[in-house]
Amino acid sequence: MTKQLDEQSPADMDLAGKTVQELLLLVADDDYGLKSASLEILLGMGIERIYPVLEMGVRNDAHADIRNSSMELLVRFGSEALPYLILLLKDSNEEVRNFAAVMLGDIGNRQSVGALIKSLGDKDPNVSHSAAEALGKIGDRSALFPLIELLKGDFWVQYSAIAAISAMRDYRAVPHLLQLLDNELLAAPVIDALGEIADPRALYPLGKILPQAEIMMAGQIAKAIMKIYRNVTESLTFKNSLAEYQQPEHLRNVIDQEGIQKLHLLLESKKEPEIITAAVMLLGWLKDITALPLFFRILENGAFIETVEAAIFSIGKGVTQTLSVAVAEENDNSRIVALRSLRHFGALDHNTYLAPLLASTNESLQLEALEASMIAPDSSLLPIILQLFKTSSAEIRYKAAELLGRYPFSLLDEFLKSLVYCEERESRKLGAYLLCHVKEDGYCRLLDSLIHDVDPEVRKTALQAVGIQQIELAVTLISKALADPDISVRESAVVAVAEFGTPMLVDEILQLLGRNGDSLDYAVVKALGKMKAVTAGDSLLKYLEADDLSRRVEYVLIETLGKISAKPASELICSRYLTHSDADLRRLAVETLGRLGDGNSIQAVEAALNDPHWSVRVAALHVLGDLGGVKELPLLLQAISDPDVMVKKHAIMILGDLRNIAAIPALIQQLTDNEMSKYAFTALLKFGRSVLPWLHRQMIKNYPVEIRIRLIDLIGKIGDSKSVAPLIELLDDPSSGIRLAAIDSAAFCFDSMLLKKLASLKSYDTDQEVKERADLALRTFTMEKYN
Numbered sequence: 194m195t196k197q198l199d200e201q202s203p204a205d206m207d208l209a210g211k212t213v214q215e216l217l218l219l220v221a222d223d224d225y226g227l228k229s230a231s232l233e234i235l236l237g238m239g240i241e242r243i244y245p246v247l248e249m250g251v252r253n254d255a256h257a258d259i260r261n262s263s264m265e266l267l268v269r270f271g272s273e274a275l276p277y278l279i280l281l282l283k284d285s286n287e288e289v290r291n292f293a294a295v296m297l298g299d300i301g302n303r304q305s306v307g308a309l310i311k312s313l314g315d316k317d318p319n320v321s322h323s324a325a326e327a328l329g330k331i332g333d334r335s336a337l338f339p340l341i342e343l344l345k346g347d348f349w350v351q352y353s354a355i356a357a358i359s360a361m362r363d364y365r366a367v368p369h370l371l372q373l374l375d376n377e378l379l380a381a382p383v384i385d386a387l388g389e390i391a392d393p394r395a396l397y398p399l400g401k402i403l404p405q406a407e408i409m410m411a412g413q414i415a416k417a418i419m420k421i422y423r424n425v426t427e428s429l430t431f432k433n434s435l436a437e438y439q440q441p442e443h444l445r446n447v448i449d450q451e452g453i454q455k456l457h458l459l460l461e462s463k464k465e466p467e468i469i470t471a472a473v474m475l476l477g478w479l480k481d482i483t484a485l486p487l488f489f490r491i492l493e494n495g496a497f498i499e500t501v502e503a504a505i506f507s508i509g510k511g512v513t514q515t516l517s518v519a520v521a522e523e524n525d526n527s528r529i530v531a532l533r534s535l536r537h538f539g540a541l542d543h544n545t546y547l548a549p550l551l552a553s554t555n556e557s558l559q560l561e562a563l564e565a566s567m568i569a570p571d572s573s574l575l576p577i578i579l580q581l582f583k584t585s586s587a588e589i590r591y592k593a594a595e596l597l598g599r600y601p602f603s604l605l606d607e608f609l610k611s612l613v614y615c616e617e618r619e620s621r622k623l624g625a626y627l628l629c630h631v632k633e634d635g636y637c638r639l640l641d642s643l644i645h646d647v648d649p650e651v652r653k654t655a656l657q658a659v660g661i662q663q664i665e666l667a668v669t670l671i672s673k674a675l676a677d678p679d680i681s682v683r684e685s686a687v688v689a690v691a692e693f694g695t696p697m698l699v700d701e702i703l704q705l706l707g708r709n710g711d712s713l714d715y716a717v718v719k720a721l722g723k724m725k726a727v728t729a730g731d732s733l734l735k736y737l738e739a740d741d742l743s744r745r746v747e748y749v750l751i752e753t754l755g756k757i758s759a760k761p762a763s764e765l766i767c768s769r770y771l772t773h774s775d776a777d778l779r780r781l782a783v784e785t786l787g788r789l790g791d792g793n794s795i796q797a798v799e800a801a802l803n804d805p806h807w808s809v810r811v812a813a814l815h816v817l818g819d820l821g822g823v824k825e826l827p828l829l830l831q832a833i834s835d836p837d838v839m840v841k842k843h844a845i846m847i848l849g850d851l852r853n854i855a856a857i858p859a860l861i862q863q864l865t866d867n868e869m870s871k872y873a874f875t876a877l878l879k880f881g882r883s884v885l886p887w888l889h890r891q892m893i894k895n896y897p898v899e900i901r902i903r904l905i906d907l908i909g910k911i912g913d914s915k916s917v918a919p920l921i922e923l924l925d926d927p928s929s930g931i932r933l934a935a936i937d938s939a940a941f942c943f944d945s946m947l948l949k950k951l952a953s954l955k956s957y958d959t960d961q962e963v964k965e966r967a968d969l970a971l972r973t974f975t976m977e978k979y980n
Contacts, residue, residue: 213238213246220265221258232269240270244277251281251292264292268299275300279308282324287317294320298327303867306333313339313350321346322353329357333867335899337363344369348378355379359386364937367392368962368969374398381413388417391424394969396447404451411455412468418447419471422478444478453481460487470500477504485515492526505534513540520546525555532558536565551577556589563592570599579608583623590626598630605631613639618648625654629661637666644670652677653685660689668697675701680709684716691720699726706736714746722753730759737765748781755785763789767797776806783809787816795820799828807837814840818847826851830859833869842872849876857887861896864903874907882913889919902934909938917946924950929960936966 211219211231219231235243250256250263267274274296281293294312297305305327312324325343328336336357343354355373358366359382367390373383387395396418403414422444448456459472469491476484485508488501505512512534519531532550535541550562551574559581566574582593597605609631612624625643643655644667656674659667674686675698683705690698699721706717721729736742737750751770754762763786770782783801786794801813814832817825829851832844845863848856857880863873877884885908892904905923908916916938923935936954939947947970954967 329360400447660692755788
């Protein structure tokens with residue numbers, strides 16, 4: 194189709210005179226390079242003014258460009274477009290309803306969840322499908338059970354529901370997904386969803402179907418099992434009962450010998466990288482030594498180096514004999530992994546392995562051989578290492594210098610002299626560079642020569658050596674270098690002083706301030722902060738009061754005054770920077786005042802909670818959180834009501850870090866907030882087992898069912914045996930939702946008190962889902978394979 198704007202070039206166009214439709218065409222055509230400018234104009238018009246045109250665009254089947262641009266613009270309007278799009282969800286045209294659901298998913302605002310849930314029952318399966326996808330993107334927990342209901346529908350909506358549930362990662366869906374594992378059409382997306390949710394209850398069902406699965410599905414199963422075990426490992430911080438899932442003991446109960454053979458087949462089949470990675474990791478966790486030849490075969494692809502290495506580390510020292518053979522293989526990747534693994538296990542034979550590897554043309558292999566040589570430097574390798582230092586790339590040179598620093602100085606003395614006293618500048622620079630790594634009090638004579646070298650680059654490198662080695666005998670040399678005629682050398686001398694980390698030559702360094710340009714000023718101030726030069730406070734404050742500072746120097750001055758706790762700076766920072774037009778400087782001012790910590794500074798920090806920029810308010814919250822006293826708690830609690838999402842999030846997470854029990858009621862209330870629920874949950878989780886008695890009391894109170902369920906989830910996540918008795922009492926709760934949540938949490942507490950009650954629920958509960966969940970919990974508890 195010929196475009197309406199083809200006759201004009203971008204340079205000829207006056208966008209201000211274009212109609213909405215013409216601007217929409219420009220949004221659709223990147224070739225004109227006017228998309229961003231056109232979008233800006235359209236957004237500036239406001240949705241109320243141009244919505245009629247956008248709606249016609251969405252309905253325009255004859256012009257795809259107009260329709261796509263209209264949809265893109267509606268999504269750009271974000272929450273402003275919600276009322277219009279929610280109305281379109283009820284349109285008589287099924288295609289319009291479908292587009293509306295897609296756009297609501299792209300916007301991702303939780304206010305559309307209710308309308309999208311209703312659209313799950315749309316008579317058109319495409320609309321239902323798009324509504325499910327949108328709910329998956331938004332991730333609101335309230336959509337879970339409506340999505341689960343779709344699992345009873347036809348394939349098209351089942352598939353979209355599974356994808357949405359997978360995106361939500363809500364463990365409550367696991368029992369429903371497990372029932373679909375034997376569905377030939379849905380097994381693949383179900384397996385993927387179980388991997389994303391990463392609930393341990395899926396392990397046995399997945400392990401059971403692994404041996405019989407065709408190769409592609411076996412790869413999906415392997416990925417899912419790996420994800421679940423990784424999630425369990427991460428959860429051990431909070432949940433002591435998950436120690437039952439530590440590999441390899443538990444994994445051997447999940448994957449039998451036939452399953453192991455299927456994992457071998459996956460490695461031989463050269464499937465997608467994620468599948469190969471999963472198979473390698475699982476075989477490593479299973480400590481399957483017989484898989485090593487397969488591991489080395491796949492190392493033809495260097496992308497698997499770290500994965501294979503991690504698996505070998507998991508298998509343990511029993512593989513050292515095989516590794517010793519692999520060092521001599523032709524494949525350099527195999528040699529790298531074998532060498533690194535032997536080093537990890539402390540089983541290196543230097544004389545046998547390292548000399549030929551150091552002489553390799555593969556830099557990665559050379560680097561690994563140099564790293565291996567660090568363990569016990571061998572004098573027979575010294576000529577090779579010296580040659581590498583002189584002639585190789587910067588990366589090899591750095592590693593070689595690091596290794597040479599471990600040899601006795603007497604073995605390097607002549608080599609160093611040949612470099613330091615050489616006529617070629619590059620050789621002298623190499624000598625200075627090597628002195629950054631070789632430490633010997635007697636080599637100050639060499640440094641003296643280099644610091645007085647005619648070439649500034651050599652002098653700078655020598656000063657770097659002094660700083661890195663922190664040679665006190667060379668401080669006088671640094672002092673002289675502070676007056677070097679080359680400004681870059683003076684800067685290097687300042688940096689070298691700072692490396693000592695203790696105040697020295699402070700007066701000499703201060704004399705450089707304001708006389709040598711912005712770059713040196715920055716280095717001076719930075720160095721004084723790094724040295725914690727408290728005596729420099731007055732001079733730095735006086736310098737900050739100047740009006741002609743660059744922003745870079747001004748910024749580092751404020752930062753440094755905080756580092757050295759220059760309390761006299763509080764007044765200037767409060768008066769000049771807390772009201773500065775630059776939000777970054779206001780934020781830095783708050784952080785600096787927090788470091789100063791006097792009464793005036795803290796009072797100013799509290800006032801910053803009303804700053805117009807969210808990042809400044811967040812900085813103030815972190816300062817108050819670090820103080821963590823009784824006075825600060827009300828201010829942090831108040832910040833939960835801040836209109837900005839980021840401020841609310843940080844307030845909640847800081848309260849979790851403080852673990853003050855007085856904050857728990859406010860955090861519980863946030864469990865019903867669509868935006869803040871996950872942060873409140875994480876914050877409460879940080880309280881750990883110490884808060885369990887309190888949670889046990891709260892979960893039986895007259896809160897809305899959703900809050901009680903979240904509290905029960907939290908108790909299950911902590912997973913302490915002390916929670917078993919309180920959770921058993923909830924198994925008689927009149928709400929089936931509460932009983933289901935209690936079953937899920939209790940199942941991971943691993944206490945025999947549960948068996949009788951779960952068996953009773955399985956047989957006699959009035960709710961079919963509760964019966965099925967009790968049965969699943971029993972099988973989880975007893976570590977049996979599922980049917």
